[in-house]
Amino acid sequence: DAKTTQPTSMDCAEGRAANLPCNHSTISGNEYVYWYRQIHSQGPQYIIHGLKNNETNEMASLIITEDRKSSTLILPHATLRDTAVYYCIVRAPALLNDKIIFGKGTRLHILP
Amino acid sequence: NAGVMQNPRHLVRRRGQEARLRCSPMKGHSHVYWYRQLPEEGLKFMVYLQKENIIDESGMPKERFSAEFPKEGPSILRIQQVVRGDSAAYFCASSPVRQRTDRTYEQYFGPGTRLTVT
Numbered sequence: 001d002a003k004t005t006q007p008t009s010m011d012c013a014e015g016r017a018a019n020l021p022c023n024h025s026t027i028s029g030n031e032y033v034y035w036y037r038q039i040h041s042q043g044p045q046y047i048i049h050g051l052k053n054n055e056t057n058e059m060a061s062l063i064i065t066e067d068r069k070s071s072t073l074i075l076p077h078a079t080l081r082d083t084a085v086y087y088c089i090v091r092a093p094a095l096l097n098d099k100i101i102f103g104k105g106t107r108l109h110i111l112p
Numbered sequence: 113n114a115g116v117m118q119n120p121r122h123l124v125r126r127r128g129q130e131a132r133l134r135c136s137p138m139k140g141h142s143h144v145y146w147y148r149q150l151p152e153e154g155l156k157f158m159v160y161l162q163k164e165n166i167i168d169e170s171g172m173p174k175e176r177f178s179a180e181f182p183k184e185g186p187s188i189l190r191i192q193q194v195v196r197g198d199s200a201a202y203f204c205a206s207s208p209v210r211q212r213t214d215r216t217y218e219q220y221f222g223p224g225t226r227l228t229v230t
Contacts, residue, residue: 032216043203043221091216099157099168100219
């Protein structure tokens with residue numbers, strides 16, 4: 001699976017949009033971009049994933065550049081409960097080798 | 113629809129004892145993964161199981177650790193003769209049956225079991 005690069009930490013004011021960047025310049029054509037987050041002391045939570053097109057769900061939006069070498073997770077109206085570590089992960093379809101390899105992620109602080 | 117359940121949520125063991133961690137996947141899911149998170153460190157994959165089969169155990173320590181997912185009942189992660197270095201949060205995740213080989217499947221995580229070895 002391709003490697004990802006994320007900023008170590010970010011701050012965002014409550015109520016504003018939080019934009020979390022991720023670089024994945026070695027991504028392959030069949031690899032998906034996934035985002036998970038881990039709120040302190042809880043299990044990781046799936047947020048969203050995409051292949052080529054931008055995606056939106058009730059939690060967030062995922063913007064993938066046309067060359068697929070980077071992406072941005074957008075939390076449209078951040079709240080204090082969005083304070084967490086956010087992981088950008090690249091995953092290829094696999095029957096047998098399907099583990100998630102977590103990096104260090106971005107520690108997002110939502111400021112009141 | 114109940115999520116992934118893990119129990120116990122907190123487990124305290126003395127050095128040398130055995131620890132048994134249980135994971136019940138989401139309804140309809142037949143794939144289970146175990147991950148470990150040492151204090152102040154990232155999540156690391158341990159093992160991937162389907163019903164009655166270990167598919168990938170590349171992240172499991174070679175000794176003292178074992179995992180199973182029987183035909184009936186929860187998946188069990190067993191740690192024999194625990195040591196202080198086993199103190200960590202252990203997370204289980206589940207995903208549905210693979211029906212296609214050209215896509216990925218989300219993994220949904222449980223709340224974790226926090227093991228403390230004294």
